[in-house]
Amino acid sequence: MSVEVDYDCIVIGAGVQGSFTAYQLAKKNKKTVLLEQFVLPHSRGSSHGQTRIIRKAYEQDFYTHMMEECYELWAQLEREAGVKLYRQTGLLVMGPEYSQSYQLFKNTLQRNKVPTVILNRDNFRQHIPHVNLAEGDGALVDITAGVLYADRALKTVQGQFQKLGGVIRDTEKVTDITPGPVVTVSTSAGVYRAKSVVITAGPWANRLLAHTGLQLPLEVVKINVCYWKEKVPGSYDVKQRFPCFLQTEGEEAKEHIYGLPSNEYPGLVKICYHMGSETDPDQRDKQTDRSDIDILQRFIARSFPGLLPEPAVVESCMYTLTPDRHFVLDCHPDYSNIVFGAGFSGHGFKFGPIIGKLLCELSLGEVSSYDLSPFRIRRFQTKTKSAL
């Protein structure tokens, strides 16, 4: 007996990961609907804002390998849509020269033959004016890195999905998921049935997964997105070829500090701390902790003498963190036609095209293009209904 379905696949959440998944499914001629709780575009999740860093510099080879293809997929989307989404600036990596983290970055880049320039104390100032390299820090530049135009990328991939016949339903909050050979998804506006479902709900992932009896060890934190004013306009400008940067650890903090050249807001440089304080995604701005801003102020006063050490603009965003900071890409342990991508831990945007491809493969039961073992849920002690 065949049960009627409305779609081959329902994708829940139109952030970067859900949008690329829907696009990949539509490219394979799968009838797909992308459901989003808010009016698009919105600034309530993790994918809003004008810019993100793209880089091959990682501590782990598996991310660098995935980025090789991912750059090509970004370029393909640019060609298809006739839109510029990426600007090469390079990424300056700084950190205590003999620390494990800095050495891992350096070794991964060199092992994978990523074009890299190692700077020494003598030529650092010549290449990177207006930045003070801390005593004992090493510095290198991942030449391939740059800026992704995030808002534009999201609009572009959603537009391409629609051109391929995909359906986007925004202002439709998913309120229930009933697993089965045909999955039923109820929203604030209707009921949909499909052969498979992909959950890419960002900070709301566990709320959606609860309908399927699964909970992941995810922590949602609010990030203060800080913009700092140049004392002399243009000193850190993208047009002056100032790079993106990442400080692995330092005097001020154990977590990364990262930044992008002045670009989206003229005269303002985006510099953020790679950690925040726990929040409820529905009440994000109830979280008012500013200890990350104190850390950034000390860092900027020491390392960026050309910036005023007081943020001119502070916006908000959220990370969804896993304990090991690696993504979750997997099928539900009890229902193989329910797939999820979650826990992108503040570094998932650049991987959007490849995450879309991998989640599409999982939902169609195809062999994965990459080894997914670092991303499987069996690395956690997960709770499922059957285990409770």
Ligand SMILES: Cc1cc2nc3c(=O)[nH]c(=O)nc-3n(C[C@H](O)[C@H](O)[C@H](O)COP(=O)(O)OP(=O)(O)OC[C@H]3O[C@@H](n4cnc5c(N)ncnc54)[C@H](O)[C@@H]3O)c2cc1C
């Ligand atoms: C400040 C900041 C800086 C960052 N910098 C970088 C960077 O430089 N480089 C990089 O690679 N990454 C970066 N990231 C990380 C990257 O942006 C995220 O990993 C990525 O955006 C996560 O996308 P997502 O699709 O998983 O989540 P989201 O964008 O949050 O999308 C989830 C969507 O699901 C929807 N949803 C949730 N529940 C429901 C429901 N019940 N019904 C319908 N819809 C629902 C939400 O409304 C939302 O639109 C940064 C993140 C932040 C916050």
